[in-house]
């Protein structure tokens with residue numbers, strides 16, 4: 408802790424101690440004050456101060472005493488995740504996936520909201536109107552709404568909470584968080600959807616025990632999030648992780664970004680569906696459920712499309728592994744439902760081209776994982792005081 412004392416500011420060191428203790432309790436579950444002091448290296452007095460604050464705020468509760476080795480009965484303390492609510496909105500073209508969670512991103516209620524158009528004002532209004540419905544559906548009258556997280560595909564300025572550019576929404580410099588914060592009385596965060604999913608993974612998912620990891624999302628786009636030494640890497644312009652726009656084939660298929668030959672123009676979920684429909688001469692009514700059905704029937708065409716996608720994404724992923732050396736790669740996105748038909752060739756191709764042993768590829772995907780990622784933007788603030796404090800409305 409010596410380095411931290413350099414700041415010489417008591418409130419800063421209190422905040423750092425608070426973060427240290429909350430993150431310990433998040434990773435390890437219930438611990439006594441004495442254990443917390445031992446593990447963190449903080450003085451017992453400092454631990455007692457911080458825990459007293461947290462108990463008063465309702466963020467931490469005391470559990471039942473358990474017998475210790477010395478015969479004393481230390482009282483464990485743990486995070487009271489039920490103390491607050493977080494709302495997560497994942498914006499998609501045409502609809503919004505909405506979820507309300509506790510502070511551990513456990514979903515309490517969810518719904519799908521239709522979007523009539525992409526006009527930013529209309530989107531902000533639709534989100535604002537959904538909030539009371541979600542809070543009521545959570546049915547936790549004593550829990551306060553801690554904030555709202557919005558995630559969407561695009562280049563996001565996380566500090567300013569502005570969507571700098573989204574091809575799918577055709578937005579430039581839309582301050583969506585401010586637009587929503589002016590209508591609601593809680594802080595609002597805005598983040599790239601894959602980054603938000605990675606934050607949820609880091610806090611409460613497979614990334615909880617890893618300081619260096621990558622997250623791969625294969626959905627409407629293909630994207631990566633990279634966590635280096637426990638911190639999400641955003642790049643100089645918030646545009647890091649645009650893995651789907653790495654070059655796959657020169658002068659190849661048209662991509663939504665305006666360039667040609669990007670990886671996602673071939674192997675995003677809609678791109679794979681397009682390939683299938685074209686090759687099998689099927690109509691637009693054939694979507695993911697039908698392709699999954701054909702996969703289940705061991706349709707050779709579908710099997711070979713998924714195989715090819717796995718090989719294509721796997722080669723690119725090997726390059727990413729060789730550059731960033733992650734401990735694990737968590738895989739999410741709608742295409743995870745293809746399961747091993749996609750992931751097996753992906754894994755084996757990646758392994759073939761990595762410099763060292765390839766990291767494990769761990770799928771972790773549920774229907775509302777995107778929206779839970781957005782809710783994690785709210786929860787993240789609770790565990791990391793360096794995170795932006797969220798955008799609030801002007802009165």
Ligand SMILES: [Zn+2]
Nearest residue numbers: 652662664669
């Ligand atoms: Zn592209």
